[in-house]
Amino acid sequence: MSDPPNSQGLRVSRLRSACNDCGLVQLCLPVSLESEDVDRLDRIVQPRRPIRRSDHLYRAGDPFGAIFVVRTGALKTYTLSESGEEQIMGFHLPGEVVGLDAISQGRHPCGAQALETTTVCEIPFERLEDLSGRIPGLQHQLLRLMSKEIFADHEMLHALANRSAEERLAIVLLSLSQRFARRGLSPWRFRLPMSRSELSNYLGVAPETMSRLFRRFQERGWIASHGKELSLEDVRELKAVAGPRLPEDAGADATSRP
Incomplete structure (x- = not known):
């Protein structure tokens, strides 16, 4: 039975709605897809049950089988030292991808843990690879997405290197703003999804230092903070503190308050 008129448009519309604010939008929507291809892509994306706060999506050493896109909530990725000390590697918000760093070794080098109740879409990697070989342009979009995620991580590491604690906090707040x-x-x-203790761990400063930094930023009128609720009051000053080597996602015009 042939599809009714405009059925392809309806299917693409449904996929666009399902993937709104999602990293998958970069994989499928820029590609010219036939209705059958849209259905194939839609079928391999597997929504998972909500992950409760502090529960793991995966742990370091787990076998790699899929990449994940955060739908709601937030995740942190972290490693453990030989003594069991946690080092937070990054925070991941809706629309962002986790699990790409496990592709080469076949095992996850770090753990991914929910900062709050979180939902993700699971994309089995072998099925995605197979599908990308049969849908023109999908493989290019997949590689482009991986490159973008890796570049963003490197940019942030470069921006935070050899900076003062004050500069590092300003950089991260501006980056979160743009994200x-x-x-x-x-x-x-x-609303910050992470605690200040987790933020201090990520930035490599003591929790007491982080508390002082937030207090200093508020006293200078740069931010207003009530628990995890945050308002950037003077973005220009924050950019001045952050300095010229801002990561790409922290220097956009969207952070320029009227």
């Missing part, structure tokens, strides 16, 4: 803006949310007022 929220990409989701269509306010770049100036948002």
Whole structure:
């Protein structure tokens, strides 16, 4: 039975709705897809049950089988030292991909843990590879997505290297601002998904130092903070503190308050 008129448009519309604010939008929507290809791509994406706060999506050493796109909530990725000390490697918001760093070795080099109740879409990697070989342009989009994620991580590491604690905090707040803006949310007022202790771990400063930094930023009128609720009050000053070597996602115009 042939598809009714406009059925392809309806299917693409449904996929666009399902993948709104999702990293998958970079894989499928820029590609000219036939209705059958849209169905194939839609079928391999597997929504998972919500992950409760502090539960793991995967642990370091787990076999690699899929990449994941955060749908709601947030994750942190971390490693453990030989003595069992945690080192947070990154925070991942809706629309961002985790698990790419396991492709080469076949095992996850770090763990991924929910910072709050989180939902993800699971994309089995072998099925995605197979599908990308049969859908023109999908493989290019997949490689482009991987490159973008890796570049963003390297840019952040480069920006934070050899910086003062004050500069590092300003850089991360501006980066979060732009990442929220990409989701269509306010770049100036948002809720931090991580605790200040987790933020201090990521930035390599003591929790007491982090508390002092937040207090100093508030006293200078750069931010307003109430628990995890944060407002960037003086973005220009934050950019001045962060300095010229901002990562690409922290220097966009979306952080320029009127």
